[in-house]
Amino acid sequence: MKQHFREWSVAGALGAMLVALAIFAPRFYEAQPLLSRLTDDAPTLIIACGMASIIICRQIDISVGSMFAVCGVCSALLLEHHWPIAAVIPISIALGAVLGAFNGWLVAGLGLPSIVVTLATMVTWKEALRWMRQGVLVNVGSAQWFGLSQIHGQLTIIATSLVILVISALAMRHLAMGRFVYAVGADAEAARLAGLRPRLVTFLMFVRLGALTGLAAILNAVQAATLQPNPDSGLELKVIAAVVVGGVAISGGRGNLWGVFCGLLLLACITPALVYLGIPPYWGKAIQGAIILLAVVADGVRNRKTRT
């Protein structure tokens, strides 16, 4: 399994941590807090599914945090005005897709660098939201947990995110379109020569990431009675970190969603794990950073070896 070395080592690290927790801090596995933590991370997982294919396509999107906030607030506002949840979910997804399409048009259509484009849209959406909402909380009211009981709501959210993960992973592997994404990221020119349409593929991946972000936003919005419009959560960097740690190469063409899943869980578990292992939780961020660097340094050293 040499070609999936990275995925296996991340999975191994995650496994080791979970085993350590089982031995030294079995309280980590208590049902209710565990469920809450997983519910918290479910939207991030959905966005990571979209981000992984963007990075495999050799692009990046740092506007997901802003898109997430915009979609979340808009759908929460609709819920506040007693729109039915069944109507709000597709609206949120569609809104995300439109925002993603705008990024995709600037990147694939005009040929602008994705990092600057999404930096610009990130600033724009974020500040527009602040301007319009002025930090006022939105009351989701009875739509919390989709109007279900908390436990059912949590299970619904976790199940949705896992379904998205499985579908995405299967599509990336077994759908021709998924393989086109890898081909475009590996070598856009060779892809063009093989008869593919790299710009269209790139555009669609931005739309898809937007749509998934819209879905994630609504799943986040229903988790509390009131939604705080908080576009500064650093979500984009959290998602990118999970994707990179999970073995997706920033230079495109490599990686898979199972690795991303492990990477996300690894990073998400660190802070709670520290608490249970008696390590002060304020080390969490430094350890996250160290893990990201460790992952890329390992790649760098490995590349150096194969180069000579």
Add this chain to the structure above:
Amino acid sequence: MPDPAPLLALRRIAKSFAGVRALRGVDFDLHAGEVHALLGENGAGKSTLIKVVTGAHQPDSGTITVAGRVVEGLSPALAHDLGIACIYQQPALFPDLTVAENIGLRLEPTKPVRRVDWKKRRLRAAELLQRIGANISPESEVRTLSMPEQQLVEIACALGAGARIVIMDEPTASLTQKEQHLLFAVVRDLRKSGVGVIYISHRLEEIFELADRVTVLRDGESVGTNAVDDINETELIRMMVGREVSQIYPPSESAPGDVVLDVRGVGCKASGVHDVFLQVKAGEVLGLAGLVGAGRTELGRILFGLTPLDAGEILLNHQPIAVRSPAEAVAHGIAYVPEDRRRHGVILEMPIAHNMTMAIHPRIFPGTWLRFGAERQLALEYIRDLAIKAYGPEAPGGSLSGGNQQKVSLARWLATKPKLLILDEPTQGVDVGAKSEIHKIIRRLAKAGLAVIMISSDLPEVLGMSDRIGVMRGGTLAAILPGHADAHTVMAAALGQKGGPA
């Protein structure tokens, strides 16, 4: 091959690039079930001809007939549909994907919504690879394969696409003996199954072993087509070299002085160069001939510190020197005008004045402060001195023609006042006028006492310019010949022909 209707027929194909005529009315036939070798010096027009056949270039005039039908507006896609496949020296594969997937992406429809049948992909890849006798796992990633293995994957793609015309551009350049035999068996199989193969190679023995017919190109024209049984090596070399050379090159006037560069047993594992012994004297032009891949550029890169040596030593003016980076080489007075001037020689976006001073920052800008006046002065001097056609020192490098870019690249290195000047293909892609100007400059420099190494694939240039000729083959210096050696001797040494000086 008495087949009346050739698979591919080219008639009077002509193609020019910005006034340089690369092909001047070439005729070429390929029959089903034959291996037709294409031979010629570097720059004779082989690549251009191939690109016309694959649809990458549109010919200016002439007709292309495939299987009896005249083809208009041949594009890469149309060429693909007509069953024309080309295996380049540098395969265009997806390095991060597996062999099976690479073959799959080429052969499957480009419909985005359909299931990928991995089992079928693997089976087909395995079957195709087995048919060409390649021992490659369909599961391995292409980046882990060696260059010859990647070529075999390309061949498998061509086979899978049902290509009727397969073009192989120096397929054995990087193969070992064993891999070569394997490849030959594949080519023979292709021939047996009725495929027409255009085979480009510099190695004469391969042509005699494999080909049915051979066409020699020279200066964009076809010199002749012969059945290999009717011709021998000597005649082929004569056809390739052809024209008389002497007049157009400025005569050597300098008397070589003291030894400037002394290379003792230099080698570098990473670039395949080994055991090079070489001396260059002040005022001498040493031409470095050899085939592509013989290690000439690699030797230049070692001397300039781009790929530091791991064996032997380099002496400059009798002092052993360490050259671990270009910066060190520059400090020692070694200059290197690279082959790929658009990527390495000139920074296209920067003004030519900035380009010219890049290698002499410490000297022209003492204390790191830029002195625009001095820079402009120097640029104007070189623009006048080398007759560079540009609207001024602030013209960006990319706005100049190829020959003038080359002069800018040369000016950058002359400004360093080097002791040793290494020129790598100094006149490649340069028009005739600029070419002879560059030759005059080289002569003038040698006369002024510079030691010059001139790497060139242009045989007449090597013969016309060199005081001595070093011939490289297989990563080492195979022969050193006097400057008045004839083309036949040099070619024979480069090809490693039996009976030639080795």
Add this chain to the structure above:
Amino acid sequence: MAASNSKSTGWKAVLRSHEFILFAVLVAEWVLFYALGTHRNARGMTVGFGSLDAQYNILRHSVEIGLLALVMTPVILTGGIDLSVGSVLGFSAIVFGKLWQDAHWPIAAAALAALVTGAAAGGLNAFLITWLRLPPLIVTLGTYSLFRGFAEALTRGADIFTGFPASFTFIGQERILGVPAQLPIFALVAVAVWLLVHRTTFGRSFRAIGFAPEGTRYAGIPVERRVALAYILSGLVSALAGLIYTARLNQATADAGTGYELAAITAVVLGGTSIFGGIGTVHGTLLGVAAVAVLSEGLFYADQPRELGGMLTGVLLIVALGASVVPKVLSKWRSSRQTAPSTPQPPAST
């Protein structure tokens, strides 16, 4: 962005340059907010946007991001990026606060240690990017998290260092010769970076590396050392910004400078620096910083929400990007009408 880096003398080229257009936008902003945000009080004094105090406030508030943008410029010129500047700012502020308050170092020694910390942080980025040849985006994403994490760990997530002596808070709150005290420091750094980029061989090398890293190596320029310099400088000045931030607010917290990296990059790109490297100017960056600062502060004086300014900054950035592709699209359109390639194809390796 035509001819933004070549010394074009024609006034037409100047008028069309990115910097000039940005300058015009800045003047327009200023005039607009002067009209909207200035009035006279009962004693006939000018208050609001047009007053000197307001202008000084704008300066005070934009100095830290301005410093980060200044040193981000050489980094982006080399074709790189540094996402860790905001975290380095916070980390060095905490190092400073902790050394002074907990370890009882003299204030000058603590400040020096903070600067050294910043330079070392930049050195780590430089090491990973040049020696291991890792992509700057990912390396600095990692150190973005790492240094912020160090800051949080040092403060145990909660400590706030405050109560600094007036001799220190002076640089963030008081005036020297009538101008805000941080202004001379900023001007000094701005002039130094401008000279570095526009008047020394280092700046020339940064550009060359941004255009063609391999080609620059072929010219005998030590590419790794030049790139390393850009990142170390970035860390050092980020630490300086951390000190000024601490002095201005009289407190050092672990979240100091959060999000500043993106604000700095926005200002640099708005200032006409190409994210691909090679093209860009330091005065363009200064104009970019000023345009963003005047916009957000001006709206405040015009009784408009600050967030509107942020949003307009984003819009401005998108427009600037869109404008940058116009010449490219035009030239593509022009060249598509020519049949022959403009440069001769070298008859490569036959």
